[in-house]
Amino acid sequence: xxxxxxxxxxxxxxxxxxxxxxxxxxxxxxxxxxxxxxxxxxxxxxxxxxxxxxxxxxxxxxxxxxxxxxxxxxxxxxxxxxxxxxxxxxxxxxxxxxxxxxxxxxxxxxxxxxxxxxxxxxxxxxxxxxxxxxxxxxxxxxxxxxxxxxxxxxxxxxxxxxxxxxxxxxxxxxxxxxxxxxxxxxxxxx
Numbered sequence: 749x750x751x752x753x754x755x756x757x758x759x760x761x762x763x764x765x766x767x768x769x770x771x772x773x774x775x776x777x778x779x780x781x782x783x784x785x786x787x788x789x790x791x792x793x794x795x796x797x798x799x800x801x802x803x804x805x806x807x808x809x810x811x812x813x814x815x816x817x818x819x820x821x822x823x824x825x826x827x828x829x830x831x832x833x834x835x836x837x838x839x840x841x842x843x844x845x846x847x848x849x850x851x852x853x854x855x856x857x858x859x860x861x862x863x864x865x866x867x868x869x870x871x872x873x874x875x876x877x878x879x880x881x882x883x884x885x886x887x888x889x890x891x892x893x894x895x896x897x898x899x900x901x902x903x904x905x906x907x908x909x910x911x912x913x914x915x916x917x918x919x920x921x922x923x924x925x926x927x928x929x930x931x932x933x934x935x936x937x938x
Contacts, residue, residue: 783810785855785926785933788824789883790835790842804884805866807832808859810928811906812844820913822895825906833907836897842911843883846891847926849935854886855926856933880914890921 769777788809792802811825822844826833836842847855857869874887880894895911902908924936 779930782927782929782934784812785810785847785851785928786812786824787845787847787854787858787886787889788812788826788832788842789845789885790832790839791877791882791884792835793839803865803867804870805831805835806858806869806884808855815910820916821898821910822893822913823908823910825903825908828902828905828907833909836909837900840897841881841883842895842897843878843881843885844893844895845884845886845889846893847886848888848890848921849923849926851886851888851926852933878915885917887919888921889919890925892917892919 768774786809787806789804789806791804794802807826807830809824809826813823815821815823824844826836854873858866863869870884873884875884876887877883878885878892878894881896883894885892885894893913894915895913897909898912899910900907901910927934927936
């Protein structure tokens, strides 16, 4: 029997997959799982050796977690075919900035879909360039990690990118973590 959310009735029930829950019910259930917010960044290599410097790219993510302490591994889930998925298929070095609760605008800026270039998104943001990855590390973040891709695992309409953490910094930062819950950015405890 198909279970639907309250408030749906005949003719409005979500269409289930051949096996499993509907997209709508799955999305609604997962929106109740609070998640930290990170900015994944990478630096595009130049198109030709000795050519003009490549561009920086960034993407807001909530599907990010630690995997292992020994060796230090993390995983991020990227929408298959997204700009970041394509870039990390070519560029093995990338970085993660764990966003603080005062960085909602940064998260929203890099969550925009359909943008052509990220160059302007970085224009007025304080950041330093990672010594290992060459990727932007966002100022004011609670922590930054520099990673090298260890493996890529196809998972439905996403790619799980597992990265070895090559460097971690804990910059002085104010406040708690930025969280994502029920479709919006939140402060911890709010």
